[in-house]
Amino acid sequence: MLISTRVSQIFERFESSNPHPLSELIAHNEFTFVVSVLLSAQATDRSVNRATAELFRIADTPQKMLVLGIDRLKEHIRSIGLYNNKAKNIMELSKLLISRHDSDIPRERAELEQLPGIGRKSANVILNHLFGIPLIAVDTHVMRLSKRLGLSNAKTTSAIETDLMKVLPNRFHSRASSWLVLHGRYVCKAVSPKCTKCLVHDLCPHLSEDS
16 A cells, blocks of 8 residues: 555544544633643643643733732642743743733744743644644654654654655644544553554554564
């Protein structure tokens, strides 16, 4: 089977199973989604949602976050790894959104990457989920599945992103990261993947190699 045909079939099945994949981060608006993405670095979405449930009721805009203050912010996110540094980034990010962007979330990756705590992967997630821009964010799940599914053998996130943008049909670009993340989170796990429950098991070169 041609690689392009196999890749198309993989993502057609993802699309059929879940046409509109959503982020599992719980946010009230664009600002709280950006904060959630920042907090999710080296943390699970579930832990972020627990920490922000009360936080976002009282601080769902950059202005309210500054009024809350860094000490009270830390109290809310203390359960999240690297919370001290993340709290500093959230406060500075809030200031910059007010001073540079009229409290709006910028729609350019370069501008997002100038915000503290927002790297290329986070910027891609934000632009993808908030504005539907067809970008692919590469996290540990996407890295693992890209190799297992024969989508990329690259070693760096930027190179994997480039490979995926080339090998995937354009119509899948805006949803590819979400499908791969969810599949990696619940089925194709790093340890003990649930191959018998995988909807693309017959198209997986990694499974063929192991059998």
